[in-house]
Structures are given as structure tokens and as C-alpha cells.
Amino acid sequence: MTHTDLQDYSHKRLNILTGEWVLVSPHRAKRPWQGQNEAVSNTVRPAYDDSCYLCAGNTRINGEVNPKYQDVFVFTNDFAALQKDSKSFSVEDGLLVAESETGICKVICFSPDHSKSLADMAPKDIQKVVFAWQKEFKELSENPNINYVQIFENKGAVMGCSNPHPHGQIWSQSTLPNEVDKKNTRQLDYYNKNKNSLLGDYLAQELEKQERIIFENDSFVVLIPFWAVWPFEAMIVPKKRQSTILELNDAEALNYAEAISVLTKAYDKLFNTSFPYSSGIHQAPTNGNENKHWHWHMSFYPPLLRSATVKKFMVGYEMFGSPQRDITAEIAADMIRKQL
Numbered sequence: 001m002t003h004t005d006l007q008d009y010s011h012k013r014l015n016i017l018t019g020e021w022v023l024v025s026p027h028r029a030k031r032p033w034q035g036q037n038e039a040v041s042n043t044v045r046p047a048y049d050d051s052c053y054l055c056a057g058n059t060r061i062n063g064e065v066n067p068k069y070q071d072v073f074v075f076t077n078d079f080a081a082l083q084k085d086s087k088s089f090s091v092e093d094g095l096l097v098a099e100s101e102t103g104i105c106k107v108i109c110f111s112p113d114h115s116k117s118l119a120d121m122a123p124k125d126i127q128k129v130v131f132a133w134q135k136e137f138k139e140l141s142e143n144p145n146i147n148y149v150q151i152f153e154n155k156g157a158v159m160g161c162s163n164p165h166p167h168g169q170i171w172s173q174s175t176l177p178n179e180v181d182k183k184n185t186r187q188l189d190y191y192n193k194n195k196n197s198l199l200g201d202y203l204a205q206e207l208e209k210q211e212r213i214i215f216e217n218d219s220f221v222v223l224i225p226f227w228a229v230w231p232f233e234a235m236i237v238p239k240k241r242q243s244t245i246l247e248l249n250d251a252e253a254l255n256y257a258e259a260i261s262v263l264t265k266a267y268d269k270l271f272n273t274s275f276p277y278s279s280g281i282h283q284a285p286t287n288g289n290e291n292k293h294w295h296w297h298m299s300f301y302p303p304l305l306r307s308a309t310v311k312k313f314m315v316g317y318e319m320f321g322s323p324q325r326d327i328t329a330e331i332a333a334d335m336i337r338k339q340l
Helices: 123-141 178-194 198-209 250-270 329-337
Strands: 011-014 021-024 073-076 090-093 096-099 103-109 148-155 167-173 213-216 220-223 234-238 277-282 297-301 304-307
Touching: 103 123, 123 148, 123 167, 123 250, 178 198, 178 277, 198 213, 198 220, 213 250, 213 329, 220 250, 234 250, 250 297, 250 329
Parallel strands: none
Antiparallel strands: 011 021, 073 103, 090 096, 103 167, 148 167, 148 277, 213 220, 220 234, 234 297, 277 297
């Protein structure tokens, strides 16, 4: 059972994957809100939008025409943040240091139906998205110039999503990005000391306590991590230690799709809105090493705080000190569980 002090008094919680702390202030959860309220759109989107650059058969901004795809469609990003053939260089001018970075960025359309999000799709259809993730990860990981593949989705205008058509992105690059580098180091240190998976041992403790678990099936657990920063942050973790999503068989891919479906549907019910979030899969580098210390996982970072119109802002202390939250992970887990 959760220590009662964690629900009543300010404290810090350690993110075991990054080594960073989050300040938790449960006594502030009932404070009145007089700040900004986000606009909620109740517009029902059509299944096809002739002005959408991502709909099947439409022309994108660069003049290319999308095929009339029926399931999942992947293409190289027309405005990629990373350049495949960027010049190799480095700068060391006193304290001014820079290095060139190359990579490949892709866009993945989850469905030809413009009106749907993952929460509106059946697990069997989400499984097709998982298969596409696996295919792209495999192809990119075989490129000797790629050492990491980041799969992610930004859902909702409040998360900066520029197109409402259901889609995600895949950015791959030659070096490890900051968050992955931290997690790589922490997991490796734990594995070297304990000869076991850091997330595997954490998951066993969470399953025993059953305080932050939202859902589980034969292959996956959906939970609010003990160290969650965002109010309704969640994580999907495979019960079996796997370094990357390539280790998923077809049955496990369907169970993974079910976990995504259950969580995203519960999110939408929480505040009766199409719940915005950024989600991403963290998995082992594609550097050719065995990476036994890695236990891949998917995180969801939703910005909503207490209603469909009140957003959590990372400002002030969060920008200059460390992340802070009011609603405890345990209360957030209970609120989401009630939507199942």
C-alpha cells in the first residue's frame, strides 16, 4: 500500500530511467484555476478531406501524390529535421562546440480515415501500425549510418500537431538523443550490477503493489510510472524483457495494440475529449551491440491537467529547477482505471 505521506506532503520522486527527480505537491491539487483555458473543438472530422496532405490520393505540398492506401502509409518526410546527406563536420572553437548530424525522417499515416485517431481504431488495425513500425525500424537499423530510431506521435493541436490526420513520425539518426542516452546509461549500470533488467525488476514491484497499474494482458502492462511528470503520463511495458519491438511476435504485437487501444480510449473518456498527447517508443540503439540491458517501453505525455480545457504548463520552477506535479501518480492511475 502507498505510504500515506506520499499523498499528503510535498516530496521528490526519482526517475530510475534517467536519474532525475520530479517534485510532487499533492496538497496543491485542489487549488483554484484562473489561468488559461484551452479551446475544445467538437468538430466532427470527415473520413476524407480533400485539403489534407495526408489523405489517400491527395497531393502533398511537394507535389507528390499519395497512393490510395487502404491501411498504413509511410513516406519520407517532406520537411525532414535531419538530412540524409548532410556534410560531415565539427566545430571546436574554444567553448563553441558543434558536430554535424545526419539521419532519415519518415511520416507514418495510421489509417486512410481522416476522422480516426488510435483511440478510434480496433486493435487489429493498430496491429498493422505496429507491423509498420517493425518494418521501418528493421530497415533503418540496417543502415550503418543510423544508430538510433525514434518512433513517436504528437496528437492534438495543443501538442503542436500540424495535421489532424492520424499519423506519427519516425526520426532516425547517427547518434543517441539526450533522453535515450540517459536511459541507456542507467539501464546498463543496473544490468552490470544486478544482471537483470531495470524495468523488469521495477515492473515486478509494480505488479505486486497494484497501485499504479491501469491494465495488463498476457504480454504488456499499462501503468502510471511512480516518477511520472505529466498529470496523466503513462507507460506501456512488455512483461518479457525485449530490447526492441523487432522481438515482438504476431500475438505479442496484437497484445501491444490492445494495450495502446485500451489506454487511448480511456484517455478520451477521462475528460470526454479527443485527448492530446505526445507518445514515443524508447528502445535499444541500433549500433550492432547485443544491448541486453535494454527493456523497451512506450511513454505517453498528455498535457491536460484537470479538464479538457486546463493544460499543465512547464514554466517557472519547471524550467529553472525541476519538473513538478500536483496530482499524484496513484490518483491519476485510479482516475484512468475508472474509465475502463
